[in-house]
Amino acid sequence: xxxxFKWSVLWTGQSGEWxxxxxxxxxxxxxLAWLLAVGLGIASGALRTVPFLPLRVLAxxxxxxxxxxxxxxWMFFWYFAVPPLLPASMREFLLAHSxxxxxxxxxxxxxxxxxxxxxxxxxxxxxxxxxxEASVASGLTTGQAYRYVILPVALRLIIPPATNxxxxxxxxxxxxxxxxxxxxxxxxxxxxTYTAKAVEAFTAxxxxxxxxxxxxxxxxxxxxxxxxxxxxxxxxxxxxx
Amino acid sequence: MRGTxxxxxxxxxxxxxxxxxxxxxxxxxxxxxxxxxTLIIGTRTGxxxxxxxxxxxxxxxxxxxxVEQLVLPELAKKLGKPIALVKKESxxxxxxxxxxxxxxxxxxxxxxxxxxxRDSVDFSITFFVTxxxxxxxxxxxxxxxxxxxxxxxxxxxxxxxxxxxxxxxxKAQLRxxxxxxxxFQALVQGQVDAYTNDGIQLAGLKQKAPNSAQWEIVxxxxxxxxxxxxxxxxxxDFRAVVNNGLMxxxxxxxxxxIYDKWFGPKGELPxxxxxxxxxxxxxxxxxx
Numbered sequence: 001x002x003x004x005f006k007w008s009v010l011w012t013g014q015s016g017e018w019x020x021x022x023x024x025x026x027x028x029x030x031x032l033a034w035l036l037a038v039g040l041g042i043a044s045g046a047l048r049t050v051p052f053l054p055l056r057v058l059a060x061x062x063x064x065x066x067x068x069x070x071x072x073x074w075m076f077f078w079y080f081a082v083p084p085l086l087p088a089s090m091r092e093f094l095l096a097h098s099x100x101x102x103x104x105x106x107x108x109x110x111x112x113x114x115x116x117x118x119x120x121x122x123x124x125x126x127x128x129x130x131x132x133e134a135s136v137a138s139g140l141t142t143g144q145a146y147r148y149v150i151l152p153v154a155l156r157l158i159i160p161p162a163t164n165x166x167x168x169x170x171x172x173x174x175x176x177x178x179x180x181x182x183x184x185x186x187x188x189x190x191x192x193t194y195t196a197k198a199v200e201a202f203t204a205x206x207x208x209x210x211x212x213x214x215x216x217x218x219x220x221x222x223x224x225x226x227x228x229x230x231x232x233x234x235x236x237x238x239x240x241x
Numbered sequence: 242m243r244g245t246x247x248x249x250x251x252x253x254x255x256x257x258x259x260x261x262x263x264x265x266x267x268x269x270x271x272x273x274x275x276x277x278x279t280l281i282i283g284t285r286t287g288x289x290x291x292x293x294x295x296x297x298x299x300x301x302x303x304x305x306x307x308v309e310q311l312v313l314p315e316l317a318k319k320l321g322k323p324i325a326l327v328k329k330e331s332x333x334x335x336x337x338x339x340x341x342x343x344x345x346x347x348x349x350x351x352x353x354x355x356x357x358x359r360d361s362v363d364f365s366i367t368f369f370v371t372x373x374x375x376x377x378x379x380x381x382x383x384x385x386x387x388x389x390x391x392x393x394x395x396x397x398x399x400x401x402x403x404x405x406x407x408x409x410x411x412k413a414q415l416r417x418x419x420x421x422x423x424x425f426q427a428l429v430q431g432q433v434d435a436y437t438n439d440g441i442q443l444a445g446l447k448q449k450a451p452n453s454a455q456w457e458i459v460x461x462x463x464x465x466x467x468x469x470x471x472x473x474x475x476x477x478d479f480r481a482v483v484n485n486g487l488m489x490x491x492x493x494x495x496x497x498x499i500y501d502k503w504f505g506p507k508g509e510l511p512x513x514x515x516x517x518x519x520x521x522x523x524x525x526x527x528x529x
Contacts, residue, residue, distance in 0.1 A: 076423075080430055095393070099432065100416065177398075178423060180416040186398070189334045193399040196361035198338040 009195040010204050022187030023208060029104055029183060030170045036109025037169060041116025042155075046146055048117065049124045059117070066114035071175050074111050078103035079179040104176035112169045119161045123154035156227055163220040167213045184208060270346050270472065270479040275320045282308055283331030283345035287421045289445040290509040291351045291369075291468075300328055303503040304349040307368060307487065308470075310499060312347075315486030332420060333399030337361055340473055347472050347483065351442060353401050354469035363476065364469035365483045366525045368496075370518050372462025373402045374440040376428065376447060378455060383435045385460030389413040395424040395433040402437050405464050421446060439466045445510050488526045496522070
């Protein structure tokens, strides 16, 4: 193989500008989808453990439906299948305001929400049943017990697996390029188109994703330490550096 | 769609690969083909009639026929043994990496020969000539590249057309899709106002589309797109075999028979070859 490296393609021409705009779109998309995913995840994760069957069934249906269909299909679903169902005026408005971006936010957020939900459920179910019983015995309603006792502990317990899911979400945002969202992976391909230097372009993209994910893990690690409750199992073990 | 996952996988493997590239075993393409007794081509699955999967689920097309009937016999003659053909899917963003990473030996699909690309790959002689146009719903106000300002235009990612639109019509809202079916779907649904690609590809797409009469191809060619087969750089032995195969075909008339099979009056997509293009093809043939 006689591939000639030419790393200068990454800082000459418009490459820097493209990578930066791709990075911004990836961050915006991931941040909005993350908020949606966490909201849906907390709601459905908690509902899957409540002592009321219809709500459990509803939450289970959401999780199983959304996490068991490939993300790519969800991208097409929100981009192609949803807009025709909307009123014409709303559809026109969306088309004029980056429909593909919002479709990607929903696809990624709703899909990841189903995954976050399972993480939270595992956290809630790892809390001894006696905590719930003690809460109810001391006069709290089920809602109050979740709000003041169960969720605050469960959310602390699940930070490591939630970090995992967050990193996944960030990387999964690259699938949005299939519905023409000009995110980071799209822009690395763009550089490839203009310069025909694929290895350099993809390497730049890889390094950026790597840095983003390491930063994300560091932030989540900081949150974990800041919110740790002294003496609680979550803070008891040896922490990673 | 299928291309996406592959590109991602490719990007990762390339990044890992990047370190070891320099020391990779120096085997020429011809040696590789002789050793494995196979020629691996990168082609398309959704670009009728150049390369596509037909209604009988066979992977066929004009570009594939050229390889099978002109290049392969020449290769077998040169190496003195029969060579099998293996087809792999390649899309505009993946085809050059597929070549440089040795995953395929020849790109035979709908790749335009450009000077920028010649920095990375070598091209055979030109086997088809077309230019970019727009596919729109009948009655659309879009008539060509001059009046697409502010309009949402779909293009194929990594294609020369997208690049030209960006330069010549910066006010158009370009939406780039990884493959033709997704871009066409966006047009069908009204997500975009027009889809731009090489005229011949649009004709192929229009013909295969349900409600074919609903679509219209508009605009003068705003680019010149000579299609060539791409291969790794500095492999002149291999390139000579590919070119000789094509030249023999043009000289003997076989090339024009294959052209007629696909683009003739009874072909898959009627698109008669103009006298000028025919002459150009003949002029490409070097004397024996």
